[in-house]
Amino acid sequence: MDRLANTVRPYAWGSTTAIPELLGTAPTGEPQAELWLGAHPGAPSHVDRGSGPRPLSEAIAADPEGELGTEAVRRFGPRLPFLLKLLAAASPLSLQVHPDRAQAEAGFADEERRGVPADAPHRTYKDPNHKPELICALTPFDGLCGFRAPAATADLLAALDVDSLKPYVDLLHAQPEADALREVLTAVLTADHGAMAETVAAASAAAERLAAEEGPHRAAYAAYADIARHYPGDPGVIAAMLLNHVRLLPGEALYLGAGVPHAYLDGLGVEIMATSDNVLRCGLTPKHIDVPELLRVVRFESTAPAVLRPEADAGGEEVYPAPIDEFRLSRYALAPAEAPVTLEAGAPQILLCTAGTALVHAPDGTELPLHQGESAFVRADERVELTGEGATVFRATVAT
Numbered sequence: 001m002d003r004l005a006n007t008v009r010p011y012a013w014g015s016t017t018a019i020p021e022l023l024g025t026a027p028t029g030e031p032q033a034e035l036w037l038g039a040h041p042g043a044p045s046h047v048d049r050g051s052g053p054r055p056l057s058e059a060i061a062a063d064p065e066g067e068l069g070t071e072a073v074r075r076f077g078p079r080l081p082f083l084l085k086l087l088a089a090a091s092p093l094s095l096q097v098h099p100d101r102a103q104a105e106a107g108f109a110d111e112e113r114r115g116v117p118a119d120a121p122h123r124t125y126k127d128p129n130h131k132p133e134l135i136c137a138l139t140p141f142d143g144l145c146g147f148r149a150p151a152a153t154a155d156l157l158a159a160l161d162v163d164s165l166k167p168y169v170d171l172l173h174a175q176p177e178a179d180a181l182r183e184v185l186t187a188v189l190t191a192d193h194g195a196m197a198e199t200v201a202a203a204s205a206a207a208e209r210l211a212a213e214e215g216p217h218r219a220a221y222a223a224y225a226d227i228a229r230h231y232p233g234d235p236g237v238i239a240a241m242l243l244n245h246v247r248l249l250p251g252e253a254l255y256l257g258a259g260v261p262h263a264y265l266d267g268l269g270v271e272i273m274a275t276s277d278n279v280l281r282c283g284l285t286p287k288h289i290d291v292p293e294l295l296r297v298v299r300f301e302s303t304a305p306a307v308l309r310p311e312a313d314a315g316g317e318e319v320y321p322a323p324i325d326e327f328r329l330s331r332y333a334l335a336p337a338e339a340p341v342t343l344e345a346g347a348p349q350i351l352l353c354t355a356g357t358a359l360v361h362a363p364d365g366t367e368l369p370l371h372q373g374e375s376a377f378v379r380a381d382e383r384v385e386l387t388g389e390g391a392t393v394f395r396a397t398v399a400t
Contacts, residue, residue: 001360001368001384002047004056004350004375009034009043018088018139018268022354023373035086037350037375037396039079040275047377056080056377068348069380072398075325082327084350084396085271087135092227093264094285095144095236095243098131099297100258104278107293122288126277132324133273134255134308136331136394137248138354141267142223144243146260146303150180153242156217160206164199165238181242181300188238189282189291197233204228204237220245223265227284236283246305253308253329255322259299270352270394274326316341317395328399334358334388341386349378349397356391360384 008019014033020026023035036043039057046053057079060067064078072081099107107125116123135141148156154172157165168184175183188196204225211222223245228237243261248254248269256262261282280294281287310318310331316338319330332341340361343349351360353370360368360376362384368376370393378384386393 001362001366001379001382002049002056002377003368004037004045004047004377005053006035006037006045006375007043008032009036013089013091013093015088015090015268018090019086022086022138022268024371031090033088034271037084037086037352038082038275040083042277045375045377066381067379069346071400072347072380076398079275080348081275081398082396083273083275084352084394085273086268086352087264087271088268089264089266091230091266092284094279094287095240095261095263095282096279097261097282097294097298098133098256098258098276099125099278099280101130103258103297104128104130104276107278122290124278124280124288124290124293129274129276129278130258131274131276131278132255132257132322132326133271134253134320134322134327134329135248135264136253136270136320136329137250137267138270139250139268141248141252141269142265143246143248143254143267144223144240144261144263144265145246145254145256145305146244146262147181147242147301148244149302150175150177156220157241159210159215159217160203162199162202162206164195165203168238177302178300181302182295182298185239185242185282185298185300186291186295188235189289189294191235193233193235196235196238200228200233200235200237203241204232219247227265231284234283236285239283244303244305246307248307251310253310253320254305255308255320255324257323259297260303261298270329270354272327272329272396274324325399328397330395332386332388332391332393332395334386334391334393336387336389338387343378343384343386343395345381345383347397347400348380349395351376351378351386352394352396354392354394356389358386358388358391358393360386
């Protein structure tokens, strides 16, 4: 078992205080958006096994089966198949969608064949992998997830009473669901920028007004008005109005599969995802938007956000169910008087303490304390035990 030294990513949308408060460090005044825990080549965690800090990715490359386990290497290759993060949003992230595995493989192969440079701003596929993800709230957490039913969205837009939105209202009422959602999103993303900026200004002003009134969409209007303050004139503001607004309470989670448009808006959470950088953006960003490819990948179907709550087993492990093999997220609430929790060998594990103090015990008697904000990597060939003093520990591993 190894203590992890992790890297903070300073994206502009990040909170200046949430991650420092959890880690017990002084704020720098700069945004601290994500803390990465894992072996992603962009910012791998480091371990020190007696000869100085070394990227976890290098340790895995030197002994894939010892670090990851024979079965994980067979299924996913000689790399850690998941990335764990602390995510702290103080302003909206881009509205985005992720491809499924077949779409990622085809898109990556096509851009490789056409010689699109890997670091080109207009490059869409960074790798041939899919990117399902799960976010678990540590604080109240706001986001957008999936298309709202067209009739409900038509009512929401109609209540704004903006003339330039009325054609979208008519489409949402008149067309079958998939056609209506596709046509409206296409119209929004391909509209004249000047005209759309005027529509966004009028819609956001109306949303601000409706957010102050009682009504079924009050929280959603408040979220859309806030998005517009951060991204004035952006077509993504109107695209966001097609999506469900959801607020997670601490301990609740969302799973986001392929083709589901989403955006995180505000809050601190633990996020886990398959190791991939494939993101197709719909708006709320200055980055490249590949509209044709986006429209090919998006699943044009309405879905109510399925808020996940952990399912506890007899051993006290609370698992967040997700239909994916590359990762499995769970948590333990550890009390001082409880018997140790055994974490069996066989798969790689990352342990992240988000409250209190936990102890990781190795069979040889070695102990590794994990205070709030600290983390550890457990090799696949190691069997360890967990105890704690009022501690909460998140466990990331692969599905078995």
